[in-house]
Amino acid sequence: MPALMLAASILAGFVAAGAAPAFVRRFGPRAAAWTALVPAALALYYLSLACSEPAVARVLPWAPSLGLHLSFTADGLGLLFALIVSGVGAVVAVYSSGYFGGDPRLGRFYGWLLVFMAAMLGVVLSDNLLLLYVFWEITSVSSYILIGFDHEEANARAAALEALVVTVAGGLCLLGGVVLLGTAGGSFEISTLLARREGIQAHPLFLPALVLVLVGAFTKSAQFPFHFWLPSAMVAPAPVSAYLHSAAMVKAGIYLLLRLGPLLGGNAVWTWGVGGAGLVTLLLGAFMALGQTDLKRLLAYSTVSALGMMTLLIGLGTPASLGAAVVFVTAHALYKGALFLAAGSVDHGAGTRDVRVLGGLFAPMPRTALGTGAAALSMAGVLPFLGGIGKEMAYEAGLGYGLGVAAAAVAGGLGFFFVAAVAGYGPFRGRAPAAAHEVPRRMWAGVWTLAGCGLLLGLRPGAAAGLLGAAAAAAGAPGMQLKLWHGFGPALGLSLATLAAGAGLYALRARVRESAARLTWRRGPEAAYEALLGGTLAAAAGLTRGLQSGRLRNYLVIIVLTLVGLAATPLLLFQGVHWPETPYDLRFGEMGIAAVILMAAGLAVRSRSLLGAIAAMGAVGYAVATIYLRYGAPDLAMTQFLIESLTVLLFVLAFYRLPNFATLSSRRARVRDGAVALLAGGLVTVLVLVATGLQLHHPISDYFVRTAVGEAHGRNIVNVILVDFRGLDTLGEATVLGIAAIGVLALIKLKRKEP
């Protein structure tokens, strides 16, 4: 069962995540690198799948009534991403054991890293959209924890929260879109939905579903205007940035766009929405990267730009552009992952990440320098690196679509070259003596591995052609050609022009940086996010202060008025007040009882003594119980008598030590309370009258009367209902009573402990 194996591979990630903390605690931080065996083994497994059959999808029911199945598919697209996730995961796991040294939090770190990996594998291997959503949210949560890994730092917490709020808000949109898609298509299985493409696109729910899914993908993949969380997330440790925020998690949105493109694409909204967002993000990210001085933020903005490039290519939707997107995704994961790891190494070895200060690190850190240089060359788009192939394919796709798109791609490529030079060449050039040291092997080896893959795949594209071709085919572009040399053509010209212009830009880097930093906005979408967050918190605080004043009588007034409002509004709006037609024939006895109730109520209000008021309230209750008795409900009456007695007792006990309340309320407060009480009483009266004049359904009491003796062996129908017919309700009520008693106990005992 290949699907079972796929499910097991994801499960293995979660199991490893659970075991990692204990493993690290038992065998020490140096042994932590061995946890990399899990992602490495998974990568080998996915590689073996990539070489064999093209696609499998099997279903294990989870919650079939919801359309939620554990169904997995391993086609080219899913396997490509799974390989990236597990492969980069293995490298990052080894790297982290060196990066963190003997940090005591290492076990926790590995646990969450593996949780993320398993969830990300779930995202790219799920065939069920609901299942995909579940994994999608797990990646958001693990990203939150990992960004806020240094949780004692306030800005780490704020950045983590920002990323969480943005991606989870997008996740909520995605869920809405998924549900709408499932409604329109009658299934949540992606493979089934793809087969029903025509019907879904014609469905009236298609447009809202499309927009919601796009918002979900854009937030996750940091597209404008949601891009701001990604640079903020750079407070995370370098391995996290390399793994989650460049190679894997931010690619989840790209994956979703590639996966659902054949289903949702081919219309103007898709082309303009996806393509437009990608175009803006590409240019904006490239421009904002120019002004950065922090190595990691520089790389982050260029990641935003690269994600924009992928989104743009997917939005164009031509076979050439989709093929370029797939190749570019792969190349980017390899070189950007390597560069982020290298940034961590540079920080580790030189103690700073400021690109204006860094320099001369080649001599002390030659191995890191070599790996970083290779990755930077791939990023700059130099042949024979995979990044070069990807860039040329992107240029070709742009030229095939229109000159404007090609120009934007070139502008993006220029930005990539600049960032590659600043991050991959700048820190190592020159001979400035720097007090730096080489990082341990497990750190530079990671950079080498990723950068080396980029070079090998560029030299021998045939090795990956099968998988990348299958991935492009799954995204809707069959027959992709992958070759190193594209021949002399306009794309090559543009490529050479980019290199030349990029070199010029780098030569002027100090002035470029200054001008770009000056032009970059201070109050972008991030300010809107902060205003929204601050406003929400302020409103919540205000509401809480207003509602929870700490005065019992205010609580009572609020509760009673809410009840009156909720009950009266539908009554007046939809029902209208219909008085019962037959008048009641009031007998003398009932009038007498009513008079007692009124008198006792008046006494309770007017009484200046606490005990007197309580006793008067008890009299009201007793009189009401008498009415029950007269109408033939002895059980109810008896319970009411007992409850009234106990209530009086409780009141007396509770109020025994209170001061005399009558002197505490002002006249205004008493008038207000009286109005509220009259409103509530009036509402209940109207409700009772309306309810008696209304008969919507046949009453169930006849059924109880018929069956009580025969089936429940009881002649007291009230009791039979309580203990048999409605036994579950009684169980619930008894539980509530118990909880209430515990609550009272806790309130009073806790209060006692106060000095």
Add this chain to the structure above:
Amino acid sequence: MTSLILQVAVRVLMPLLLMFSVFLLVRGHNLPGGGFSGGLVAASAWALFAIVYGAGAARRALRVDPLTLIAAGLGTILASGAVGLVSGRPFLTGLWGALDLGAYGAWMVGTPLLFDFGVYLSVIGVVLTIIFVLEEE
């Protein structure tokens, strides 16, 4: 409170009230009564005791913590429901059997009576938990 009249009266009333509460519980299925009102009567009896002799004395006389009574009551209710479950029927199915009392005829007993006993216990527990703690305050 140290009213001699109340002290003496409680000594007489307590057994009567407690017996009355059991009486209400047992007859409840066919005549006015039941676990809820029976429990309230028993709880009132104990509340009276607590007012006259103090909550500490009442706790000692009761011997069981009222919270334990709540737990025991809810457990009894669950157990009465589980009988149906064990015999392959839905949770809380009422099951009945005739108890032969010889000369006094047959008495129908079933899980609903057990259920009612659970209600009886939890009502006593809830009321006494609150009253004792207020009385001690």
